[in-house]
Structures are given as C-alpha cells and as structure tokens.
Amino acid sequence: MTTQASAPPSTKSQALRSYDVADFPALTGLEEEWRFTPLKRLRGLVGGDAQAATGAVRHEHGDLPAGVTVSRAGSDDPRVGSVLTPVDRVSALAYGGAGQALLVEVAREAVVAEPVRLRVVGDSAEGLAFGHTFVEVGRFAEVTLVLEHAGSATLADNVEVSVADGAKLTLVTVADWAADAVQAQHLKIRLGRDAKVVHVQVSLGGDLVRQYTSVEYTGRGGEAELYGLYFADGGQHLEHRQLVDHNVPDCRSYVGYRGALQGADAHTVWVGDVLIRAEATGTDTYEINRNLLLSDGARADSVPNLEIETGEIAGAGHASATGRFDDEQLFYLMARGIPETEARRLVVRGFFAELINKIPVEELRDRLGDAIEARLAKAGS
Numbered sequence: 001m002t003t004q005a006s007a008p009p010s011t012k013s014q015a016l017r018s019y020d021v022a023d024f025p026a027l028t029g030l031e032e033e034w035r036f037t038p039l040k041r042l043r044g045l046v047g048g049d050a051q052a053a054t055g056a057v058r059h060e061h062g063d064l065p066a067g068v069t070v071s072r073a074g075s076d077d078p079r080v081g082s083v084l085t086p087v088d089r090v091s092a093l094a095y096g097g098a099g100q101a102l103l104v105e106v107a108r109e110a111v112v113a114e115p116v117r118l119r120v121v122g123d124s125a126e127g128l129a130f131g132h133t134f135v136e137v138g139r140f141a142e143v144t145l146v147l148e149h150a151g152s153a154t155l156a157d158n159v160e161v162s163v164a165d166g167a168k169l170t171l172v173t174v175a176d177w178a179a180d181a182v183q184a185q186h187l188k189i190r191l192g193r194d195a196k197v198v199h200v201q202v203s204l205g206g207d208l209v210r211q212y213t214s215v216e217y218t219g220r221g222g223e224a225e226l227y228g229l230y231f232a233d234g235g236q237h238l239e240h241r242q243l244v245d246h247n248v249p250d251c252r253s254y255v256g257y258r259g260a261l262q263g264a265d266a267h268t269v270w271v272g273d274v275l276i277r278a279e280a281t282g283t284d285t286y287e288i289n290r291n292l293l294l295s296d297g298a299r300a301d302s303v304p305n306l307e308i309e310t311g312e313i314a315g316a317g318h319a320s321a322t323g324r325f326d327d328e329q330l331f332y333l334m335a336r337g338i339p340e341t342e343a344r345r346l347v348v349r350g351f352f353a354e355l356i357n358k359i360p361v362e363e364l365r366d367r368l369g370d371a372i373e374a375r376l377a378k379a380g381s
Contacts, residue, residue: 015087016087017085017086017087018085018086018092019081019085019086019092019095019096020096021089021092021096023092024088024089024092025089026046026089027039027046027089033088033241034088036239036269036271036301037208037210037237037239037269038208038237041182041207041208041237042090042182042184042208042210043154043182044128044154045090045093045128045154045156045182045184046089046090052097052128053097053099053127053128053129053130054126054127054128055122055124055125055126055127055128055129055153055154056122056123056127056129057120057121057122057129057131057151057153057155058120058121058122058123059102059118059119059120059121060118060121061116061118061119062117064116065113065114065116066112067106067107067111067112067141067143068104068105068106068110068112068116068143069103069104069105069107070102070103070104070105070118071103071105072100072101072102072103073100073101073102073103073134074099074100074101075099075100075101077103079103079134079136079160079162080101080132080134080160081095081160082160082162083134083160083161083162083188083189083190084158084159084160084186084188084214086158086186087186087212087214088186088212090156090184090186091156091158091186091212093130093156094130094131094132094156094157094158094184094186095132095158096130097128097130097156098130098131098132098157098158099130100132101132101133101134101160102118102131102132102133102134103134103136104116104118104134104135104136104145105136105138106135106136106137106138106141106143106169107138107141108138108139108140108141108164109138109139109140109141110138110141110142110143111141111142111143112142112143112144115144115145115146115360115361116143116144116145116146117145117146117148117361118145118146118147118148119147119148119149119150120147120148120149120150120155120157121149121150121151122150122151122152122153122155122177122178122181123151123152124152124153125153125154125178125180125181125182126154127154128154128155128156129153129154129155129156130155130156130157131155131156131157131158132157132158132159132160133147133157133158133159133160134160134162135159135160135162135171136162137161137162137163137164137167137169138164138167139164139165139166139167140164140165140166140167141167141168142167142168142169143168143169143170144169144170144171144172144360144361145169145170145171145172146172146173146174146361146364147159147171147172147173147174148173148174148176149173149174149175149176149177149183150176150177150178150205151177151178151181152177152180152181153181153182153183154181154182155181155182155183155184155185156183156184156185157183157184157185157186158185158186158187158188159173159186159187159188160188160190161187161188161189161190161197163189163190163191163192163195163196163197164192164195165193165194165195165219166193166194166195167192167195167196168195168196168197169195169196169197169198170197170198170199170200170360171197171198171199171200172199172200172202172359172360172361172364173187173199173200173201173202173211174202174204174364174368175202175203175204175205175206175209175211176202176204176205176371177205177206177207177209179205179206179207180207181205181206181207181209182207182208182209183206183208183210183211184210184211185209185210185211185212186212186213186214187199187211187212187213187214188213188214188215188216189213189214189215189216189224190216190217190218191215191216191217191218191219191222191223191224191251192218192219192222193218193219193220193221193222194219194220194221195219195221195222195223196222196223196224196225197215197223197224197225198225198227198358199224199225199226199227200227200228200229200355200358200359201213201226201227201228201229201240201257202228202229202230202359202368203228203229203230203231203238203240204230204231204368204371204372206236206238207235207236207237208236208238208239209237209238209239210239210241211239211240212241212242212243213240213241213242213243214242214244214245215242215243215244215245215253216245217245217246217247217248217251218248219248220248220249220250220251221250221251222248222251222252223251223252223253224244224251224252224253224254225253226242226244226253226254226255226256226257227255227256227257227355228240228256228257228259228270228355229257229258229259229352229356229368230257230258230259230260230268231259231260231261231375232259232260232261232262232263232266232267232268232298233262233263233266233375234262234263234264234265234266234297235263235264235265235266236263236266236267237267237268237269238259238267238268238269239268239269239270240257240268240269240270240271241269241270241271241272241273242255242271242272242273242287243273243274243275244273244274244275244285244287245275245277246274246275246276246277246280246283246285247275247277247279248279248280249279249280249281249282249283250281250282250283251280251282251283251284252283252285253274253283253284253285253286253287254285254286254287255272255274255286255287255288256287256288256289256355257270257272257288257289257290258290258291258292258351258352259289259290259291259292259300260291260292260294260348260351260352260372261291261292261293261294261295261298261299261300262293262294262295262298262375262376263295263297263298264295264296264297264298265297265298265299266295266297266298266299267298267299267300268291268299268300268301269300269301269302270289270291270300270301270302270303270320271301271303271305272287272289272303272304272305272318273305273307274287274305274306274307274316274318275307275309276306276307276308276309276310276313276316277309277310278310279310280309280310280313281310281312281313282312282313282314283310283313283314283316284313284314284315284316285306285313285315285316285317286315286316286317286318287304287317287319288304288318288319288320289302289304289319289320289321290320290321290351291321291322291323292323292324292325292348292351293322293323293324294324294325294344294376300322302320302322303320304318304319304320305318306318325344325347329343329347330343330344330347333347341376341377344376345373345376345377348372348376349369349372349373352369352372356368356369
C-alpha cells in the first residue's frame with residue numbers, strides 16, 4: 001500500500017508512506033530528511049531494492065511478570081503494520097526484510113509492578129539485519145518496558161507501540177552498541193483516549209545510530225513525554241528525529257533531549273518536528289534540545305520545528321541551545337578545592353541528572369551514570 005500526495009509535500013503530513021521499498025527513490029544525501037546523515041556509513045541499508053538479511057540479531061528476556069507475554073507474529077497478523085507505515089527507504093527495507101515481528105502484549109487492566117526488560121543483541125556487524133517489534137498495551141494497563149540494544153550489528157528496525165485508552169506506558173530504549181554497530185530505527189507510538197506514554201531514549205554506543213520517533217493520537221486527552229539522553233565520542237554519529245503529530249483536540253506533548261559531545265568528529269543531530277493540525281484545538285506542546293560541547297572538533301546540529309494550522313491552542317513553543325562548559329561553574333567548583341577533572345565530571349553529571357532520573361529502574365540509572373563517567377575519565381586521562 002502506498003500513500004503519496006499528487007504534488008511535492010509541503011507539510012510533514014503529506015510525506016510519502018509505503019510498505020514497499022521500491023516506492024522510495026534512491027537516497028542521494030541531498031534530501032532534507034537525510035542531509036545530516038553520512039549515507040556511506042549506513043553500509044548496505046541504503047543500497048538497492050529489497051535485500052535478504054545476511055546478518056542477524058537475537059532477542060533475550062528473563063522471566064515475564066503476570067499480564068505480559070512475548071511471542072512471534074507473522075506478517076499476516078493484522079496488528080503488524082497497523083501503527084507504523086514506513087516514511088523512508090530504510091524503514092521500508094526493514095519492514096520487508098524482517099519476516100516476523102516480536103510481539104509484546106500487556107493484558108487489559110494489568111498493572112505490572114516490575115519493569116519488563118528485553119534485549120536485542122548482535123554478534124557481528126557483517127551483513128544486514130532487520131527487526132520488527134510490536135508492543136501492545138491494553139486498556140487501562142500500566143507497565144514499564146526497557147528495550148536495550150547491545151553487541152555488533154548493521155540493523156534496520158521498526159518498533160510499533162499501541163497504547164490503548166486509559167493505559168500508561170513508560171518506555172526506555174537504550175542503544176549501547178559496540179563501536180562498529182550501525183542502526184537505523186523508526187519507532188512509532190499511537191495513543192488512545194486519555195492514554196499516556198513516557199519515552200526515555202538513551203544513545204551511547206555504535207558507530208552510527210539514527211533513530212526516528214513519531215507519535216500520533218487517536219482520542220482526546222492523550223499525553224506524550226519524550227526524553228532523550230545521548231553522549232557522542234570521537235567519530236560517532238548519533239542522530240535523533242521526532243515527529244509529534246497532533247491530529248486530535250486536547251492532547252499534550254513535551255520533548256526534552258540533552259546531549260554531550262567530546263572528541264574529534266563527534267557529531268550529533270537532533271531534529272524535532274511538531275505538527276498541530278487544524279482539528280487539533282486545545283493542543284499544549286513544547287520541545288527543547290540542549291547540547292554540551294566538551295572538546296574542540298565536535299559538532300551538534302539542532303533543528304526545532306513547529307507547524308501550526310490552528311490558532312486555538314493552549315500553548316506551543318520550542319527552544320534549542322548548544323554551548324561549551326560554563327567557565328563560571330568550573331571556576332566556582334575549583335575555587336572550593338575541587339580538581340578540574342572532578343569539576344567537569346560534576347557539571348556533566350548535573351547536566352544529565354534530570355533525564356537519568358526519569359528512568360524508573362535503579363540498576364539501569366546507575367549503569368548509565370557509570371558509563372558516562374567512564375567516558376569522561378577516558379577523555380581526561
């Protein structure tokens with residue numbers, strides 16, 4: 001199935017959507033959606049038409065709490081593709097190449113006290129791997145889901161998330177790949193009436209990681225809070241894009257991403273798009289991105305966008321800031337006897353603290369804090 005406007009798209013809502021990779025023209029790097037991405041580093045993920053998977057990733061999970069099941073769903077399952085229609089060539093390639101979807105179901109009215117943890121693990125960056133995950137949270141259910149990525153892979157994957165009426169989902173995604181890994185992901189969230197999602201996206205590892213997150217609403221009262229934390233080291237490319245599509249009245253969204261960069265050719269990209277359609281009266285939305293440059297040679301691109309088609313909204317705004325260490329903060333700490341290396345560590349930890357505390361899993365919070373401090377210690381050695 002293909003959906004395309006007869007004229008070139010003038011709005012995000014008119015972009016080409018198709019499950020067939022052949023419907024998307026070959027990428028050149030001149031496209032607005034791809035101009036920041038080093039296409040050659042995506043390896044075969046931007047190659048020709050549909051390709052067979054010659055690499056693989058595996059899914060791991062421990063014991064599942066009551067009310068949660070994990071299974072496999074074939075392409076004939078009506079849920080697969082019901083939330084997400086690919087909007088770019090790589091996502092369509094993943095859709096056609098995945099074969100089966102990992103299906104995570106949370107039963108209706110289940111209140112799951114302990115977090116559900118899943119891992120996607122790759123053993124080699126040789127060959128292409130494709131993935132598809134479908135998360136279904138039933139009506140009035142409440143759950144925390146942690147989806148971690150580790151190891152080596154060249155992966156294109158789609159994640160569909162359906163949050164039914166009155167349900168609440170806290171979703172934590174962690175990209176802590178090995179240094180040679182490449183990932184291009186599309187994550188789509190659909191919210192029912194009075195449903196709420198809190199998504200915390202963490203990106204630390206990998207050679208190139210490009211994550212596109214989109215949100216749409218199906219009923220009044222939906223709330224989406226999207227937070228992101230990323231730390232790019234020398235040579236890494238970490239790219240995050242969001243599209244929050246306010247297509248229903250009286251819904252809310254907040255987007256807050258923070259990144260740190262150090263080392264030569266460290267590069268991060270954040271593009272935040274919020275679309276408020278004419279029928280989405282009463283919308284309340286805000287997005288902000290902050291970047292901290294820790295060394296020379298690092299580059300952060302930050303592009304917030306608001307597209308508003310109605311004046312009857314509760315509020316809408318955006319902000320972006322990129323800068324170096326605050327010399328006054330460092331001086332304040334050093335004047336009190338704290339060595340410069342320790343002072344820098346405290347400043348960075350404080351910069352990320354608010355977002356790390358959004359993660360409702362203590363062990364994961366501690367591990368991410370330790371990983372950030374290890375990077376800082378490596379740079380200072």
